Amino acid sequence: MNLNSANIESILNSKWNGNPTGETIDTISIDSRSLQNNEKTLFFALVGINNDAHIYLKDLITKGVHNFVVTHIPDGLEGKANFLVVKNTLEALQQIAAHYRSLFSFPIIGVTGSNGKTIVKEWLNFLLSPDFNVIRSPKSYNSQVGVPLSVLAINEQHNLGIFEAGISTVSEMEQLQKIIQPTIGILTNIGSAHDEGFASLEEKIKEKMLLFNHSEVVIYQKNNKVEQFISPKTKAISWSFADTTATVFISKKEHTHENTFVEYNYKGNVSTLEIPFVDDASVENVISCLLVLLYLEYDAKTIQNRIELLYPIEMRLKVKKGINNCSLIDDSYSSDFQSLKIALDFLENQKQHQKKTVVLSDIFQSGLSNEVLYSKVAELIISNNISRFIGIGETISTLKTKLPNAVFYKDTNTFLVHVEQLNFENETILIKGARSFQFEEIVAALAEKTHETVLEINLNAISHNFNFFKSKLKPTTKMMAMVKAFGYGSGGFEIAKLLEHHKVDYLGVAFADEGISLKTAGIKLPIMVLNPENTSFPAIIQHQLEPEIYSLKGLNAFLKIAEQKKLKDFPIHIKLDTGMHRLGFEANTIDDLIVTLKGNQTVKVKSILSHLATSDDLQHKDFVAYQINLFEKLSSQLMNKLQITPIRHILNTSGISNFPQAQYDMVRLGIGLYGVSNDSEEQKYLENVGTLKSIISQIRTIQLGESVGYGRRFMANRESRIATIPIGYADGIARSWGNGVGFVTIKNKKAPILGSVCMDMLMVDVTEIECKEGDSVVIFGESPTVTYMAEQLKTIPYEILTSISQRVKRVFYRE
Structure with missing residues (x-):
């Protein structure tokens, strides 16, 4: 990177507060947690809906960072570092990147679309790297923040760039265009991703096409809706399976189990191409790459030799x-x-x-x-x-x-x-x-x-869902994230570690052993134990967990141990029963609770809480109002008589959305973190976290009248292909999901479950699906969803998620 403090001052039209003395900037950073921050770092204090990086500047200065771009200088930091004050730090980051991009004149390929951006980018890098020194977006860095960070990695030795641009609504692409300034544009598949951010398909296409306003050429699948937004100054190179007027007409398409063969006509020359994939999405992405190679005048033999070596991209x-x-x-x-x-x-x-x-x-x-x-x-x-x-x-x-x-x-x-x-x-x-x-x-x-059945956990989706619910809160409202029941079946430690990274305020577990496991693994966040047994109190104290206290018997037992250990102000959480009638102090026990706690210095009431019984059902909103009012009354009574100001919290996931007026000091996020909402509209904004996958162990053909599984509960009414999947009720798949009630997804098609679910296996009908042994099988995820499964089985998503056996390996990934 060829920037110094004087350059940056000029680009941003702002004067340094401090004395940077022309220092060279080696790293641009937006993440205060990165161990790569040092004295050559320029840190941009980004301000988002859910976070303000200005609060971390003091720690960064302690770690040796002394150059910052900020919207204001936090109290007490003036004179302790160098600050450039700007109106908007994200726009400043984008300005720096756009200026830096303008210093280089080599070709830049810009890729946008709904699907396939990262794959096309990675394949083009593979195809072109023998001839170019390529700089490309790392992973899927295609956002308003990711794009500038990608472009700022260019150096003087690069002679080709490939950057992807992703948008979720209008008025975003203009900034990315200024930063990428692509000379060659590629529009990949336009699908339904982020539809909620646009009024229509036309509006989405129009916004995406802004990336190519000043490009020499744009490559796309022929489409009238796309063509109306191509600049007259930009050359259009299209492809099509159906329209012979396309620049490249794909006249023939055949495939085997592992390869697809196409014939393409370009400038009157017909060539054959063998593509090492059979799925439609991969074939379309390869064709986008093909057109780039044709535009760059590669010959048919070179194109074939390189494309046949393409491989599946692991983006996670x-x-x-x-x-x-x-x-x-x-x-x-x-x-x-x-x-x-x-x-x-x-x-x-x-x-x-x-x-x-x-x-x-x-x-x-x-x-x-x-x-x-x-x-x-x-x-x-x-x-x-x-x-x-x-x-x-x-x-x-x-x-x-x-x-x-x-x-x-x-x-x-x-x-x-x-x-x-x-x-x-x-x-x-x-x-x-x-x-x-x-x-x-x-x-x-x-x-x-382990065996081949895995539960894949998308950590990006956890982060997205966390931020979605956090955006509903007041800035002062704290967040407790529930990781009980092994993280709702998704894995406790890994998710706790991610939440610690997001600086959540509290973690909640059901039993002491869950909290002990997290503390032993190194989690430093405060952890509340919701259902502590009296016998677990010594271990809770030893591991610095914080118990929920819900009865006088439990309180007295804890106080006895606390006094024996000579504790002072050990944090406890008082649970009130406002109508759930499961656990908690009722109104007629509050006076005794006050007498027991008054003057006691061994414990400190860290929070007062209750639990809503019907926050997910607005037909019972009057009962919720009753619970909230009772909670206000009882908690206020405790606070006044004990002269304390603890954290108060009553809202769970549904409560966060449906009763925002009762946020109090903290909320407890549970199933929503894992991508499940009781509200169908809200569900559209959450991302799927867990995908349970397996493989096809064996495929057999059975004849009319033959049966499948125990009790012959399925009888074939035709010749059928049957696939056996190595997952069963011992892994957490309900037996009632069998016998045609449920299905799995293979090659994006539904395969009905036949006969009874066995302990370790289930069988599905793949007569209409072209598949082979070893192919991947989705048990749940995007389809079927756990919500759909729960509806069919007349249960709740919680039960589906928490039933997945610990013998199923968890694989955590980040896109």
């Missing part, structure tokens, strides 16, 4: 259980400098052990000399406090002099020969390698061996 950082109590972060298909920085932040965010290990391959296409590149890598490894570093490849051995305690291997096979000698145990391991190194073999060697 996955967290998996490893051998010997290790946890693995699988980023085994990517090795570039920008994504390394992201992966290291993710490692810190998700570390489950104090010991952090990085396995890294040679890094390609950095645009830097090996000396500069690996010096920067060494700085990252050191700043992120990596305990053990393992380098694999010929050039990464440059780090030997910079990381004296590191270990190096010439290739992946050599590493695998020595893997047992490395004694991996009780550590979090980031595995990050360029595709040619086949690091998936390292993941396989270090992963815990």
